[in-house]
Amino acid sequence: MPQFLGFDYATPLSITNNEPRFITDTQSLRRYSARTGAQRWELSISFVGGKNQDLSSAFQSHYMQFGSELAFNLPMPQNKYAESRLTIADVDNNLVAVRVSRDASANDQFVYIQDTENNIPYLIPNGYFINFSGHSKVYQVLEDASAGIEENTSDTDEIQLKIGPRLQSNISAGTLLILQNVNISVKHELVNTNITYSDGLMQRSTLNFVENLT
Numbered sequence: 711m712p713q714f715l716g717f718d719y720a721t722p723l724s725i726t727n728n729e730p731r732f733i734t735d736t737q738s739l740r741r742y743s744a745r746t747g748a749q750r751w752e753l754s755i756s757f758v759g760g761k762n763q764d765l766s767s768a769f770q771s772h773y774m775q776f777g778s779e780l781a782f783n784l785p786m787p788q789n790k791y792a793e794s795r796l797t798i799a800d801v802d803n804n805l806v807a808v809r810v811s812r813d814a815s816a817n818d819q820f821v822y823i824q825d826t827e828n829n830i831p832y833l834i835p836n837g838y839f840i841n842f843s844g845h846s847k848v849y850q851v852l853e854d855a856s857a858g859i860e861e862n863t864s865d866t867d868e869i870q871l872k873i874g875p876r877l878q879s880n881i882s883a884g885t886l887l888i889l890q891n892v893n894i895s896v897k898h899e900l901v902n903t904n905i906t907y908s909d910g911l912m913q914r915s916t917l918n919f920v921e922n923l924t
Contacts, residue, residue, distance in 0.1 A: 712785035714917075715768045717757040722916070723787055726752040729875060747817070749875035750921040751848060751894065755787065759913040769915055778900050781922035783893040786848055792837035797859065798889050799830065806832040807886065810842070811868050814881040821877070823855070823887060824868040831858030831865040834889065840873070843886040846895040846924060849873040878923075895922040 711718045729749040734742045759765030776782055798806045811824040825832065833856040834840070841848050852872040858865025871887075896919035906914045 712787060714755070714757065714784060715772060717759060717763070717765060717768070719785075719787060720756040720758045720914075722754070722756055724754045725787060726754075727875075728752050728920075747876075748923075749878070750923055752921070753784070753787065753894075753896065753919045754916060755919070756914065756916045759915075763913070765913040765915060769917065773898055776898060778898050781895050781897050784896050784919060786839045786892040786894040788839055788892070789837045792835045792851075795833060795835040796838055796889065797831070797833040797856075804828055804830060805890075806830040808832065808834075808889065809887065810881050810883050810885040813883050814877055816877050816879050818877045819852075819874070820870045820872055821881065822868055823871050824866065825857065826866055829865050832856065833859050834871065834887075838889075839892050839894075841888045841892055841894075842881055843888060845879065845881065845885075846922070847878050848892065848894045848921065849875065849877075895924075896920060897922050 713719070727749065728751070730746045732744045732746065736742070757765060757769075798808075805828070806825050807827040808823050808825045809827075810821055812822040814821045833854065834851050836851055836854050838851045839848050840851060850873065852874050855869055855871045857863060857867045857869050899918035899920060
């Protein structure tokens with residue numbers, strides 16, 4: 711279970727894809743839409759604390775330190791079904807090392823990837839969030855990508871990984887995919903320190919974060 715400041719993520723939890731579009735309706739009611747190319751993830755995460763936890767002080771201190779101006783890392787919430795399908799280790803718990811196999815350019819939606827080091831079959835499922843080593847931007851996998859899982863495929867095959875949004879920057883061949891402990895760089899929303907008490911003991915807070923784009 712991901713944590714922030716020692717508190718487990720709880721529900722409700724939402725991940726919003728903020729991807730602006732220009733939309734025009736003609737007099738004949740035909741609709742035309744164009745993307746701006748910009749995108750960020752916006753998170754709303756609930757946390758619950760008990761009588762022996764000071765959730766209020768922890769969150770307020772963090773907000774006083776970072777405000778809405780400074781970025782910090784947060785564990786990226788994952789879809790539980792996608793997370794359960796992620797296959798990146800063999801029976802001895804050796805981990806796959808998947809790297810970008812060809813240079814990829816900003817605005818590409820497909821990235822070529824390959825594991826040539828550990829020779830372990832792997833599956834990166836649709837809906838799973840990833841990022842690339844040395845890059846803070848988080849992407850979502852849009853189609854299952856696997857090597858060595860299906861019949862007549864090899865775990866060293868070069869395959870395509872479809873992601874959303876499109877790449878926001880160039881990615882060099884050899885860059886490692888981050889498939890475990892994926893972090894997202896975020897900033898606090900403007901007001902982010904509300905705490906609700908129930909029965910005088912339980913504390914609940916829902917915090918809102920926006921992805922920090924660099």
